[in-house]
Amino acid sequence: EKGGFEYFMDKEIQEQPDAIANTLRGHFDGTSILLDEQRLGDDELRTIDKVVVVACGSAYHSGLVAKYAIEHWTRLPVEVELASEFRYRDPVLTRDTLVVAVSQSGETADTLEAVRHAREQKARVLAVCNTNGSQIPRESDAVLYTHAGPEIGVASTKAFMAQVVANYLVGLALAQARGVKYSDEVARDFADLSAMPAAVAETLTRMDPVRALGQELVDAKAVLFLGRHVGFPVALEGALKLKELAYMHAEGFAAGELKHGPIALIEEGLPVVVVTPSPKLRPLLHSKLLSNIREIQARGARTIVICEDGDDIVAPFADTLISLPSVPVLMQPLVATVPLQILAAEIARARGFDVDKPRNLAKSVTVE
Ligand code: F6R
Numbered sequence: 001e002k003g004g005f006e007y008f009m010d011k012e013i014q015e016q017p018d019a020i021a022n023t024l025r026g027h028f029d030g031t032s033i034l035l036d037e038q039r040l041g042d043d044e045l046r047t048i049d050k051v052v053v054v055a056c057g058s059a060y061h062s063g064l065v066a067k068y069a070i071e072h073w074t075r076l077p078v079e080v081e082l083a084s085e086f087r088y089r090d091p092v093l094t095r096d097t098l099v100v101a102v103s104q105s106g107e108t109a110d111t112l113e114a115v116r117h118a119r120e121q122k123a124r125v126l127a128v129c130n131t132n133g134s135q136i137p138r139e140s141d142a143v144l145y146t147h148a149g150p151e152i153g154v155a156s157t158k159a160f161m162a163q164v165v166a167n168y169l170v171g172l173a174l175a176q177a178r179g180v181k182y183s184d185e186v187a188r189d190f191a192d193l194s195a196m197p198a199a200v201a202e203t204l205t206r207m208d209p210v211r212a213l214g215q216e217l218v219d220a221k222a223v224l225f226l227g228r229h230v231g232f233p234v235a236l237e238g239a240l241k242l243k244e245l246a247y248m249h250a251e252g253f254a255a256g257e258l259k260h261g262p263i264a265l266i267e268e269g270l271p272v273v274v275v276t277p278s279p280k281l282r283p284l285l286h287s288k289l290l291s292n293i294r295e296i297q298a299r300g301a302r303t304i305v306i307c308e309d310g311d312d313i314v315a316p317f318a319d320t321l322i323s324l325p326s327v328p329v330l331m332q333p334l335v336a337t338v339p340l341q342i343l344a345a346e347i348a349r350a351r352g353f354d355v356d357k358p359r360n361l362a363k364s365v366t367v368e
Contacts, residue, residue, distance in 0.1 A: 009153030017197035019158035022147035045177035064233035066167030087117035105364035106134025214346025231275035238340030245348035268300035
């Protein structure tokens with residue numbers, strides 16, 4: 001069942017190129033993005049004036065990633081809310097709000113309650129879900145299924161990737177329905193997405209140094225993760241994986257926040273993982289991040305730099321350099337998450353923990 005792997009999670013990480021390809025399949029006909037089992041017509045999509053993503057844990061991080069893409073593509077405001085906070089806050093919802101409820105299991109109690117609250121307020125609810133016929137899609141107006149296949153490991157990996165991709169499809173469908181993007185632009189974005197299974201597969205072939213790093217970090221007291229733009233939610237996801245699998249203190253920060261507090265945490269030898277943007281596509285962001293890396297290195301941090309192939313600018317400041325295939329800016333999370341998953345799994349394994357069944361956690365959280 002584990003196909004020769006020690007853990008289901010190892011297998012599921014390797015299945016990520018397929019999870020992406022299968023989630024994309026059938027959703028573009030050469031002209032338009034097609035959302036499956038769509039009970040939201042183009043007319044309804046056209047009137048949407050705000051998007052609210054509600055979810056928990058890694059699914060929430062998939063929403064944070066997608067916010068960058070959906071706002072950029074649609075010019076609609078996108079809010080991303082933890083489902084457990086959403087309905088206690090009296091959120092502003094109207095008939096023209098699209099609530100996207102993201103859930104692998106489709107049974108997460110907080111997300112389900114958020115769906116119920118949104119529907120009472122007459123918002124349109126679209127479920128992004130990996131489990132056919134589960135409760136969240138049943139109670140939503142429409143559903144877009146992720147096709148990651150069953151995920152057995154408690155920590156989300158391939159389902160997270162598929163959630164990012166599905167959320168992106170929602171963004172493209174909205175942009176097209178609103179007339180902000182024409183078919184040729186949508187075709188280009190869809191082509192970018194379609195190139196990602198190969199980029200993730202290529203990334204997976206380069207992970208031996210990450211495994212070696214995991215062995216080295218087995219006794220670290222804490223690990224920090226920094227990113228900017230889409231690298232910020234990737235940092236949050238990397239920290240969550242490390243907490244839940246290796247039971248290690250881990251925090252993700254927006255790199256720009258360093259000097260507003262977190263830099264006080266930096267001490268000699270502290271491992272800091274930095275998700276670096278492309279120097280070619282995002283030169284300004286890249287130079288900002290570079291100065292963050294210099295600041296923490298000057299204070300003794302051990303810098304672990306995830307960057308694009310051929311980034312010679314950042315290389316001298318990396319104690320460990322993990323270079324990944326060059327991809328469009330909004331696609332970077334799909335490659336940059338992979339080393340963070342493998343790092344967490346490897347540290348957990350080296351510490352002797354069951355990677356598939358972390359303590360105190362359940363695959364589907366059906367209590368609030
Ligand atoms: C983390 C993880 C959890 C889930 C969260 C939501 O690795 O797996 O944080 O992402 O419990 O679960 P679903 O997507 O089933 O609603």
